[in-house]
Amino acid sequence: MKNVVEIRDLAITFATDGASVVAVDNVSLTVAPGEVLAIVGESGSGKTVTAKAILGLLPETATESGVVMLGANDIVQLSGKQLRAVRGVDVAMVFQEPSTALNPVYTVGWQIAEGLRAHGKYSRKQARAKAIEILGKVGIPDPETRVDYYPHQFSGGQKQRVVIAMALVLDPGLIVADEPTTALDVTVQAEILDLLRRCRDEFGAAIVLITHNMGVVADLADRVAVMYNGRIVEEADARTLFASPKDPYTQRLLAAVPKLGTGIAHTRERAAARPSTESAPVVEAKNLVIEYAGRFGRNAFRAVDDVSFRIYAGEVLGLVGESGSGKTTIGRSIVALTKVTGGSLKVLGQEMRGVRESQFKHLRSDIGFVFQDPASSFNPLLSIAECVAEPLVVHGRADDAGAARPRVNELLEAVQLPKSFGDRFPHELSGGQRQRASLARSLALEPTLLIADEPTSALDVSVQARVLELFSELQREFGFAALFISHDLAVVDLLADRIAVLYQGKLVEEGTGAEVLVAPKHPYTQRLLASLPVPDPVEQAVRREKLRSLQTED
Amino acid sequence: MTAEQPPGRPSFWSRLPVIRQLQQSVGLQRGMLIVGLTICAIFILTAIFAPLIAPYGFAQLRDAHGDFGAQDPPGGKHLLGTTVGGYDVLSRVIWGAQTALLAILVAVTLSVFLGIVLGVVSGYIGGWLDRILVVIADAVYAFPTLLLAIVSAIIISQGQSNLFGGILAAGLSITVVFIPQYFRVIRAEAVRIKSEAYVESAKVVGTGIIRIMFRHVLRNATRSLPLIITLNASEAIFTLAALGFLGFGIEPNSAAEWGYDLNKSISDVTSGIWWTSIFPGTAIVLVVVGVTLVGESLNDLADPRLRTRRRASRVPSPGAAVAVVPGATLDDVLSGDALGIVPNETEPR
Numbered sequence: 047m048k049n050v051v052e053i054r055d056l057a058i059t060f061a062t063d064g065a066s067v068v069a070v071d072n073v074s075l076t077v078a079p080g081e082v083l084a085i086v087g088e089s090g091s092g093k094t095v096t097a098k099a100i101l102g103l104l105p106e107t108a109t110e111s112g113v114v115m116l117g118a119n120d121i122v123q124l125s126g127k128q129l130r131a132v133r134g135v136d137v138a139m140v141f142q143e144p145s146t147a148l149n150p151v152y153t154v155g156w157q158i159a160e161g162l163r164a165h166g167k168y169s170r171k172q173a174r175a176k177a178i179e180i181l182g183k184v185g186i187p188d189p190e191t192r193v194d195y196y197p198h199q200f201s202g203g204q205k206q207r208v209v210i211a212m213a214l215v216l217d218p219g220l221i222v223a224d225e226p227t228t229a230l231d232v233t234v235q236a237e238i239l240d241l242l243r244r245c246r247d248e249f250g251a252a253i254v255l256i257t258h259n260m261g262v263v264a265d266l267a268d269r270v271a272v273m274y275n276g277r278i279v280e281e282a283d284a285r286t287l288f289a290s291p292k293d294p295y296t297q298r299l300l301a302a303v304p305k306l307g308t309g310i311a312h313t314r315e316r317a318a319a320r321p322s323t324e325s326a327p328v329v330e331a332k333n334l335v336i337e338y339a340g341r342f343g344r345n346a347f348r349a350v351d352d353v354s355f356r357i358y359a360g361e362v363l364g365l366v367g368e369s370g371s372g373k374t375t376i377g378r379s380i381v382a383l384t385k386v387t388g389g390s391l392k393v394l395g396q397e398m399r400g401v402r403e404s405q406f407k408h409l410r411s412d413i414g415f416v417f418q419d420p421a422s423s424f425n426p427l428l429s430i431a432e433c434v435a436e437p438l439v440v441h442g443r444a445d446d447a448g449a450a451r452p453r454v455n456e457l458l459e460a461v462q463l464p465k466s467f468g469d470r471f472p473h474e475l476s477g478g479q480r481q482r483a484s485l486a487r488s489l490a491l492e493p494t495l496l497i498a499d500e501p502t503s504a505l506d507v508s509v510q511a512r513v514l515e516l517f518s519e520l521q522r523e524f525g526f527a528a529l530f531i532s533h534d535l536a537v538v539d540l541l542a543d544r545i546a547v548l549y550q551g552k553l554v555e556e557g558t559g560a561e562v563l564v565a566p567k568h569p570y571t572q573r574l575l576a577s578l579p580v581p582d583p584v585e586q587a588v589r590r591e592k593l594r595s596l597q598t599e600d
Numbered sequence: 601m602t603a604e605q606p607p608g609r610p611s612f613w614s615r616l617p618v619i620r621q622l623q624q625s626v627g628l629q630r631g632m633l634i635v636g637l638t639i640c641a642i643f644i645l646t647a648i649f650a651p652l653i654a655p656y657g658f659a660q661l662r663d664a665h666g667d668f669g670a671q672d673p674p675g676g677k678h679l680l681g682t683t684v685g686g687y688d689v690l691s692r693v694i695w696g697a698q699t700a701l702l703a704i705l706v707a708v709t710l711s712v713f714l715g716i717v718l719g720v721v722s723g724y725i726g727g728w729l730d731r732i733l734v735v736i737a738d739a740v741y742a743f744p745t746l747l748l749a750i751v752s753a754i755i756i757s758q759g760q761s762n763l764f765g766g767i768l769a770a771g772l773s774i775t776v777v778f779i780p781q782y783f784r785v786i787r788a789e790a791v792r793i794k795s796e797a798y799v800e801s802a803k804v805v806g807t808g809i810i811r812i813m814f815r816h817v818l819r820n821a822t823r824s825l826p827l828i829i830t831l832n833a834s835e836a837i838f839t840l841a842a843l844g845f846l847g848f849g850i851e852p853n854s855a856a857e858w859g860y861d862l863n864k865s866i867s868d869v870t871s872g873i874w875w876t877s878i879f880p881g882t883a884i885v886l887v888v889v890g891v892t893l894v895g896e897s898l899n900d901l902a903d904p905r906l907r908t909r910r911r912a913s914r915v916p917s918p919g920a921a922v923a924v925v926p927g928a929t930l931d932d933v934l935s936g937d938a939l940g941i942v943p944n945e946t947e948p949r
Contacts, residue, residue: 381804410806423797427819433798437805487801 261579335388364542414488431468639890715782723790830895
C-alpha cells in the first residue's frame with residue numbers, strides 16, 4: 047500500500063546569531079495509512095522540527111534539503127500557495143498547547159468553519175452543520191449549543207478536542223500531533239489518547255505523534271522512531287522497541303523513565319533508618335484554607351480547602367495533584383509568598399496566618415525553595431556563583447559573592463557541578479545543570495525544610511532521573527525535611543516517605559507509598575493511578591481496559 | 601578546563617550595547633546602523649573640537665581685515681557666506697553642534713535617572729503609590745513640550761538670554777516630558793520581572809526590598825533604554841531649535857544656535873539668499889536623522905523577529921552539530937564533552 051508520507055534524507059539547518067545549527071540530519075521516515083508513528087526524543091532532538099517540515103511550517107531561518115513526499119507532492123519544493131492547498135486537506139496539525147492554538151475572540155464553530163472555507167465553497171449553514179457534526183464526533187457534549195461557545199468556555203481537555211476537531215474536519219490522510227497531551231493532566235491525557243486512537247480507527251487517519259513521554263508512546267503508537275541530536279537512532283514497532291531496545295541511547299532513555307512501585311522498598315528502608323522519636327513537626331497545617339480574593343462583586347476563589355497535614359523532621363512528604371488542585375499554593379504559603387486566609391499553618395513553630403515579614407525573616411534561612419522552571423529562577427545577569435552566594439550574603443554569612451566563594455564551591459561540588467561552573471551565566475548551563483545549581487542555592491544555608499515545587503517537570507526524562515537521584519542523596523546527607531510537589535505519581539513514589547493526594551483543593555488521601563499507590567481508597571486516586579500510562583505496550587493495553595471499567599463504574 | 605573563560609563568552613567590548621548590535625547586524629539593517637553611527641560620530645567630534653575646526657568664533661563680526669560684511673555669498677574668506685547679522689555661517693553651524701550636544705546631554709541625564717528610579721519603585725511596590733505615579737505621569741505626558749519649554753525658558757533666563765539658560769530650558773522641558781516615558785518603560789518591565797521566578801526566589805531567601813529592586817529588577821529592566829535615549833536625543837534637538845526659531849533661544853553673542861539662525865534667515869529666503877537658511881537647517885536634519893537611524897536599527901535588532909540573519913550554510917561548523925546535552929554527567933563535563941555545547945542550547949523565545 048502507498049505511504050501517506052515519505053521522508054527521504056531530510057536535513058534542516060537553522061541560522062542563529064552564533065554558528066548555524068543542524069536540527070535535523072539525514073532523517074528518513076515513512077508512514078503508512080492508518081498507522082501511528084511516534085517520534086520520541088528529548089528536547090532539542092529535532093522531533094518537532096521534523097514534524098513541522100511535513101507541513102512546510104519551518105521559519106525563514108531554516109534551510110532544508112531532501113525530500114518530503116506527501117501523497118504526490120514534495121513539500122520541500124512547494125510554493126506558499128501550493129502549500130496552502132495541501133495543508134488541512136492532506137495533512138493537519140494538532141498543537142501542544144490548546145489554549146494558545148485557539149483564537150480567543152472567535153467562537154469555536156467559526157474557527158472550524160475557517161478551515162472549511164479555505165478549501166472550498168461552503169454556505170454559512172453548511173459550515174455550521176459540519177462544525178456541529180465534527181464536534182459531536184470528537185466527544186464534545188451538546189455540540190448544537192457549544193458550537194457558539196468561545197474557547198475560554200471549554201476546559202483544557204475539551205479545548206484539545208476542539209483542536210483535534212479542527213484537524214479532522216477536512217478528513218486529512220495524516221495528522222501531525224505535536225506533544226498533544228503535554229499540557230494536560232493525566233486523567234485528561236488518557237481521554238485525549240483515546241480520542242486520537244479513534245481518529246485512526248474511525249477516520250482512517252495516519253498519525254505522526256511527537257512526544258517525550260514514553261507512556262504515551264506505549265499507549266498509542268504502532269511504530270516508534272527514536273531521535274537523538276537530529277538523527278534517528280532506532281526505528282522499530284512499539285512492542286519490539288519496548289521489549290528489546292537495541293540502541294544504547296534508547297536503552298538509557300527507557301531505563302530513566304520512573305516506574306510506579308519502585309519506591310516502596312526504598313521508603314521502608316528509610317523509615318527504618320529514621321529515629322522513631324516523634325518530635326514537633328516542622329510544618330503543621332490544620333484545616334488550612336487559602337483563598338484568592340475575587341474581583342469586585344465575585345466570590346473569592348478557594349484554592350486550598352480544609353487541608354491538614356504534618357511534616358516531621360527529616361521526612362519527605364510528596365504532594366500530588368493535577369493543575370489547579372492547590373498543591374503549589376500550599377508550597378508558596380509555607381514560605382509566605384501566598385497569604386493564609388483560614389485555619390492554621392505552623393512553619394518551624396511560627397504561625398503563618400497573618401504573619402508579618404519582619405517576624406518571619408529570621409526563619410527564612412531555615413527554609414529552601416526549589417522552583418519549577420530552572421530557566422527563569424536565576425537572575426540572568428548574575429553568574430551562577432553570585433546566584434548561589436545570594437542567600438549567604440543576604441543573611442550576613444558572607445560580605446559579598448567573592449567572600450562566599452569557598453562555600454559556593456563546596457555547594458556546587460555537593461550537587462555534582464564542577465567549580466568552574468560558578469563563573470558561568472545561567473543561560474550557559476543546560477536545564478538539568480541549572481536545576482542542580484538551584485538545589486545548591488536552596489541548600490546554601492543548610493535549611494531544615496526544603497520546598498521543591500515540581501523541580502523536574504521542565505526537564506527531560508534522563509535528566510530528571512539524575513536530578514531525582516541527587517535529590518534523594520542530598521536529603522540523606524543533609525537530613526532536611528521536604529515537601530515535594532509534583533503532578534507525576536511515579537516521581538513522588540521514588541522520593542517520598544508519605545504521599546498526599548490533592549483534588550480540587552481538598553486532601554483526599556494521605557499515607558505511605560504502599561498505602562496510596564498499591565491500595566488506593568479514594569476513587570479519584572484510583573482513577574489517577576489508572577490513567578498514568580506505563581512505558582510498556584502490553585501492560586498498558588491491560589491498564590487501558592481497567593481504566594475503561596473504572597470510568598463506566600462512575 | 602578550570603579557570604579559563606568558558607568558550608562562547610563574548611569579550612567585554614562585544615557585550616557593550618551598540619557594539620554588540622553592530623556585530624549582530626547584516627544587510628540593510630547594518631547599513632542603517634553604520635550610517636547613523638557615522639553621522640552621530642561626526643556630530644559629536646564636531647561639537648568637541650569646535651574651537652579647533654571653526655575658522656572664527658561664534659560671535660565674531662570682524663577680524664584683522666575689518667568687518668565681515670552682511671549676507672556675503674559663499675566663497676573666498678567665508679566658505680559658506682555670512683548672515684544678515686554679519687556672522688560667518690560655517691563657524692555658526694560648527695559651534696551650534698556644541699550647543700545641541702549640551703542640550704541632549706542635559707535632557708537625557710536629567711530624565712534618565714529620575715524616570716528609572718520612579719519606574720522601578722512604582723512597578724515593584726505597586727499599589728496606591730503606583731496608581732498615583734501613573735496618573736501623574738499620564739497628566740505630564742499630555743502636556744505639550746514646546747509650551748513647557750517656552751515657560752521654563754522665561755522662568756530660568758528671566759528674559760536674559762544666555763547659553764546656560766537656553767540649554768537648561770530646552771533640557772528641562774524635555775526632561776519633564778520624557779520622565780513619564782522612561783517611567784512607563786521601566787515600570788512595565790519591573791511589573792513583568794516582579795513575577796519572574798528569580799525575584800520570588802530572592803524573596804524566599806529573605807532579600808531586602810531595596811536589594812531586590814536594584815540588583816534583581818532594575819538590572820534586568822534596562823533592555824530598551826538605548827532605544828528611548830536615542831529618540832529622546834532627537835526630540836531634544838528639535839525642541840532647542842524650535843525655541844530658538846520662536847525667539848526664546850540663545851542670543852548670538854552667548855552661543856551659536858541653529859534655530860536662532862534659521863529664524864534670522866526667514867527674510868533672506870525670499871530674496872534669493874539661500875546659504876543662511878540651508879546650512880543650519882541641514883545640520884538639524886542630519887543630526888536628527890543620524891540619531892533616529894541609530895535608534896531605529898537598535899529597535900529592529902533588539903527584536904529577534906525583525907532581525908535579519910545571514911543564511912545558514914549547508915556545511916555547519918563542527919561544534920554546532922550537537923544541540924543538546926541530555927543528562928550530561930559530571931564525568932562528561934570534566935572530560936570536556938559537554939563544554940562548548942551548552943551555549944548552543946538556547947531556548948526559542
